[in-house]
Amino acid sequence: MSKLSVYVIAYNNEAEIRACLESVRWADELIVVDSHSTDATEKISREFTDKVYQHEFKGFGRLRNEAVAHATHDWVFSLDTDERATPEIRDEILRLMKSGPDADAYFVPRKNYFLGRWIRH
Known part of the structure; x- marks a missing residue:
C-alpha cells in the first residue's frame, strides 16, 4: 500500500489550522511549514505533528518546495x-493508496465557499 504525506503552508492561521489538520489526520504524515507565526499556529500544529518547520517567507513556490x-x-x-479534506476525498485517496495509484498525479476538484455562499465556476 502506498503512503501519503500531506503538507500545509501557514502563517498566523490559528483560527483555521486546527480544522485543516483535523481533516487530514488520517494521512500517514503531516507536515507544516510555518513562516514564523506570531500567534498560536505553531503550537496548534504541534498537536497534530512534530514535523513543523520554520522558514522565512520567500514566496509560496519556495515554501511548497x-x-x-x-x-x-x-x-x-x-x-x-482555509481548505478541508472532505470525507469523500479522504475515502477516494485511501482507496487509491490501497489499490496502488495508476497515474503519476491527480487533480482534486475544489469547492469554494465565499461570503456565505458556494461559488460556482
Missing part, C-alpha cells in the same frame, strides 16, 4: 489552511 523536501512518502497532497 521546502515542504515537499520534508515529505518522506512518494505521494504528496497539498492543502491550504
Whole structure:
C-alpha cells in the first residue's frame, strides 16, 4: 500500500489550522511549514505533528518546495489552511493508496465557499 504525506503552508492561521489538520489526520504524515507565526499556529500544529518547520517567507513556490523536501512518502497532497479534506476525498485517496495509484498525479476538484455562499465556476 502506498503512503501519503500531506503538507500545509501557514502563517498566523490559528483560527483555521486546527480544522485543516483535523481533516487530514488520517494521512500517514503531516507536515507544516510555518513562516514564523506570531500567534498560536505553531503550537496548534504541534498537536497534530512534530514535523513543523520554520522558514522565512520567500514566496509560496519556495515554501511548497521546502515542504515537499520534508515529505518522506512518494505521494504528496497539498492543502491550504482555509481548505478541508472532505470525507469523500479522504475515502477516494485511501482507496487509491490501497489499490496502488495508476497515474503519476491527480487533480482534486475544489469547492469554494465565499461570503456565505458556494461559488460556482
